[in-house]
Amino acid sequence: MYKRQQEIRSPGGGDNLFLSSIVAVRPDTGEYVWHYQTTPGESWDYTATQHIILADITLRGSVRKILMQAPKNGFFYILDRETGELLSAENYINITWATHVDMETGRPVEVPEARYTDVPFMLYPSYLGGHNWHPMSYSPATGLVYIPVLDIPAVYGQPENFQYNPGVANTGTDSVVGGLPDDQAERDAIGALVQGRLLAWDPVQQTEAWRVEHKGSWNGGVLSTAGNLVFQGTADGNLVAYRADTGEQLWDFSTQTGVVAPPIAYEIDGEQYISINVGWGGAFALVFGEYVQAESLPNVSRVLTFKRGGKATLPAVPWTPTVVFNPPELKASDATLQLGHQTYQDVCMGCHGLNAVSGLLIPDLRGSAYLWDETGWEDVVRGGKLKDLGMASFANNISAKQSEAVRAYVIQQAQRAQALQKAAATNL
Numbered sequence: 001m002y003k004r005q006q007e008i009r010s011p012g013g014g015d016n017l018f019l020s021s022i023v024a025v026r027p028d029t030g031e032y033v034w035h036y037q038t039t040p041g042e043s044w045d046y047t048a049t050q051h052i053i054l055a056d057i058t059l060r061g062s063v064r065k066i067l068m069q070a071p072k073n074g075f076f077y078i079l080d081r082e083t084g085e086l087l088s089a090e091n092y093i094n095i096t097w098a099t100h101v102d103m104e105t106g107r108p109v110e111v112p113e114a115r116y117t118d119v120p121f122m123l124y125p126s127y128l129g130g131h132n133w134h135p136m137s138y139s140p141a142t143g144l145v146y147i148p149v150l151d152i153p154a155v156y157g158q159p160e161n162f163q164y165n166p167g168v169a170n171t172g173t174d175s176v177v178g179g180l181p182d183d184q185a186e187r188d189a190i191g192a193l194v195q196g197r198l199l200a201w202d203p204v205q206q207t208e209a210w211r212v213e214h215k216g217s218w219n220g221g222v223l224s225t226a227g228n229l230v231f232q233g234t235a236d237g238n239l240v241a242y243r244a245d246t247g248e249q250l251w252d253f254s255t256q257t258g259v260v261a262p263p264i265a266y267e268i269d270g271e272q273y274i275s276i277n278v279g280w281g282g283a284f285a286l287v288f289g290e291y292v293q294a295e296s297l298p299n300v301s302r303v304l305t306f307k308r309g310g311k312a313t314l315p316a317v318p319w320t321p322t323v324v325f326n327p328p329e330l331k332a333s334d335a336t337l338q339l340g341h342q343t344y345q346d347v348c349m350g351c352h353g354l355n356a357v358s359g360l361l362i363p364d365l366r367g368s369a370y371l372w373d374e375t376g377w378e379d380v381v382r383g384g385k386l387k388d389l390g391m392a393s394f395a396n397n398i399s400a401k402q403s404e405a406v407r408a409y410v411i412q413q414a415q416r417a418q419a420l421q422k423a424a425a426t427n428l
């Protein structure tokens, strides 16, 4: 029997309070004051853990003490921070799970397919949200909020027989349906939908002021300054400064690595500095390997500091991202490959990438020598041989049969990649 994800989590019914909620408590006592739930009965990983920015702004003729949030679900919320009253909510990206927020009830009006109960459904935003943890910023000078936006779809489907499996992700969604299609043209078509941008948002009008489309989706947090500047690092390895009021690009610097963190500004002895942690990683970089590899940069974790007139340059970073595919012959049955596919997507995908395509922060399993070595594979996957390097033992989560089935599935995916690589080489 299919089971709605909301029922798995809360068999007694209800909205699953306080999931995806903004809750006000008194700091001295912890006493509850008010709450606003952005996504009742949350079923898509639309958390509301994103930043909350406070401001006093003039709204419909009067100054209001507000808070602003752009949570994962794609709506930009303005609440009265004293009372929790919802003042406005408009979507800051195209969304397909709901049409709007009903201002009477404060609830999103969902489209019927959004809960993917009967058939899988492609939704915007994805489980990564329209905005993830990368900090947005607000400039009182321009009155605009600068949001590092993720514009990515995801297919959601119900698992046929959901069973709680302690110690691994229990999303209650079908991770095979949510994976990549086999056909490369279809994969590329999805890749074209995987987008990201810097969005300047007018919170009073609840409309876009300007946008800058980025090459990658998973870009850095934002800093806005009193000097009419907005700084953001990008997935494709740049730190960029824009005019805060218009979005005009004024300056950029090649960071040699993707950037996900936000910059900070400070002053020492009358001199102003910008510092930023550069370095590439996080959920998107790990999971979306198919779309990261295309313009892959190494992860080089450094703190970079800038001041006006600074002349330092970065030493070159060697990087050869090409994975060599040399898989053994595939001997597994269809049933084994299916078990391997399911187990891989349920348990391994979060670090090794959707459908075994690595984001290259950790070894691409399709190029692993362990594909040739059944015992060695078992020693790593269930024996914990590489646990000190971050590859824990999965002995408590998957059986030896499942581990071996995953090896077969990865061999199959390596053969697929090898065939594509050969075809590309002959087409040159």
Ligand code: HEC
Pocket: 344, 347, 348, 349, 350, 351, 352, 362, 363, 365, 367, 368, 369, 370, 377, 380, 381, 386, 389, 390, 391, 392, 394, 398, 406
């Ligand atoms: C929480 C993250 C995480 C998960 C989940 C995970 N791995 Fe790993 N795995 C790693 C890391 C990190 C490494 C790299 C260790 C190193 O640097 O050598 C690794 C390495 C490996 C290697 C060695 C590759 C090589 O050639 O050196 C194998 C095999 C492997 N993982 C299989 C699996 C399988 C199968 C699963 C699912 C059952 C899985 N992993 C799930 C993090 C993870």
